[in-house]
Amino acid sequence: MKYVNLILILKLLLVMCFAVHFSSCTFDNEEDLLEDYVCDTIGIVYSDLTYIFEDICQECHKTGDTYRDGIEMDDYDEVKASINTGLVLPDIKHEGSFKMPYQRPKLPDCDIEKIEAWINAGMPEN
Numbered sequence: 228m229k230y231v232n233l234i235l236i237l238k239l240l241l242v243m244c245f246a247v248h249f250s251s252c253t254f255d256n257e258e259d260l261l262e263d264y265v266c267d268t269i270g271i272v273y274s275d276l277t278y279i280f281e282d283i284c285q286e287c288h289k290t291g292d293t294y295r296d297g298i299e300m301d302d303y304d305e306v307k308a309s310i311n312t313g314l315v316l317p318d319i320k321h322e323g324s325f326k327m328p329y330q331r332p333k334l335p336d337c338d339i340e341k342i343e344a345w346i347n348a349g350m351p352e353n
């Protein structure tokens with residue numbers, strides 16, 4: 228009986244050691260990730276941004292949604308034309324007359340940086 232208890236305790240200790248070891252490992256990794264985190268804005272093309280324009284904006288800015296100030300975002304040409312109105316960048320930065328996406332949380336900083344870098348690069352399609 229005593230012997231069995233000892234084995235149990237040893238097993239428990241082993242499990243605890245692993246748990247401590249693992250939690251410290253993931254903690255280190257998270258810290259590294261945060262420190263090394265950079266927003267990659269190099270070489271952005273249109274397809275890198277469709278998860279924003281087509282998945283978020285297009286819900287309200289489809290072709291024909293003229294009551295949304297003529298801002299349409301169905302494809303590359305429409306997104307480009309919308310941006311050329313000069314309204315998109317200030318509005319997503321919440322510095323314009325409207326805050327976009329409308330009544331939704333502001334886009335993450337990195338998304339805005341990517342869009343701005345893409346505009347500055349001349350909005351390459353491919």
Ligand code: HEC
Pocket residue numbers: 279280283284285286287288294295296298314315318319323324325327328329330331334
């Ligand atoms: C939930 C719906 C909705 C979503 C999502 C949305 N918009 Fe809008 N957007 C609107 C409405 C409504 C207006 C018209 C506001 C008005 O004139 O009263 C508008 C207007 C605009 C305008 C013109 C504003 C002006 O200054 O005249 C821009 C630019 C714009 N949206 C960009 C975007 C971008 C970029 C996104 C995606 C990041 C986006 N919108 C997502 C509803 C939306």
